[in-house]
Amino acid sequence: MTTPLSAAAIRARKGGARLVMLTAYDYPTARALDESGLDILLVGDSLGEVELGYDTTRAVSLEMMAHHVRAVRNGASATHVCGDLTAGSYATPGQAVASARRLVEAGADSVKLEGGLVAQVEAIIAAGIPVIGHVGLLPQTAEVYRREGTTPEEADRIAAEARALDAAGVCALVIEAVPAELAERITAEVGCPTIGIAAGPECDGQVLVVTDLVGGLPSAPRFVKPKADVYGAVVGAARAFAAEVRGAAAAEARRAV
Ligand code: KIV
Numbered sequence: 001m002t003t004p005l006s007a008a009a010i011r012a013r014k015g016g017a018r019l020v021m022l023t024a025y026d027y028p029t030a031r032a033l034d035e036s037g038l039d040i041l042l043v044g045d046s047l048g049e050v051e052l053g054y055d056t057t058r059a060v061s062l063e064m065m066a067h068h069v070r071a072v073r074n075g076a077s078a079t080h081v082c083g084d085l086t087a088g089s090y091a092t093p094g095q096a097v098a099s100a101r102r103l104v105e106a107g108a109d110s111v112k113l114e115g116g117l118v119a120q121v122e123a124i125i126a127a128g129i130p131v132i133g134h135v136g137l138l139p140q141t142a143e144v145y146r147r148e149g150t151t152p153e154e155a156d157r158i159a160a161e162a163r164a165l166d167a168a169g170v171c172a173l174v175i176e177a178v179p180a181e182l183a184e185r186i187t188a189e190v191g192c193p194t195i196g197i198a199a200g201p202e203c204d205g206q207v208l209v210v211t212d213l214v215g216g217l218p219s220a221p222r223f224v225k226p227k228a229d230v231y232g233a234v235v236g237a238a239r240a241f242a243a244e245v246r247g248a249a250a251a252e253a254r255r256a257v
Pocket of ligand 1: 176
């Protein structure tokens with residue numbers, strides 16, 4: 001039986017086979033992804049946007065996240081499950097540890113948090129819980145979603161943040177929406193694997209929002225080429241069912257006259 005990758009095994013993938021991470025939010029999707037041989041399932045707080053229909057990830061509470069982590073864990077026995085610490089749930093090191101413990105209790109193998117919060121990362125790791133860092137575009141605090149690190153000053157700040165998180169012991173680092181050259185530079189400067197999204201091809205792995213990958217909504221971000229049309233398949237199946245039911249009812253009504 002395959003067992004989920006440990007944090008040490010994830011960190012040891014630096015420079016080796018690329019890490020493949022997808023988000024997951026529910027039991028059936030987690031089951032399908034667990035069967036697909038991925039390395040990490042991220043119960044991302046993109047949950048709020050693509051699964052629950054809010055216009056911000058900030059709408060997701062820690063309890064909502066724990067509920068979805070449980071559903072994903074129920075479907076994923078072979079894959080490492082990482083839960084996102086939600087906006088406002090890690091303002092201090094103490095709160096960060098309590099929130100991380102809540103997600104582990106719900107079934108997470110590790111947690112992810114946004115930004116260069118070294119004290120929080122150190123406290124969570126000291127409590128025995130692995131952490132994945134996240135730099136570049138930080139959706140929990142961004143006013144608008146835009147490419148980060150496009151000036152030399154911003155690029156240096158993000159690279160410094162990445163090095164500090166690496167030194168604090170994160171097992172991997174998500175880099176979101178930065179120029180490919182900056183992602184490549186960070187990948188060369190840190191000892192943990194980097195996992196990119198909209199950050200070019202040179203990271204140690206890649207992550208996508210599963211809804212975007214499978215065409216679960218009518219449109220996806222420009223950097224994603226959907227590999228399925230789940231939205232279209234649902235509309236098609238529902239229309240076929242409606243036609244079947246209405247057709248049967250019409251035939252019955254004709255028989256009755
Ligand atoms: O919440 C999320 O889905 C994420 C990924 C975009 C990395 O943080």
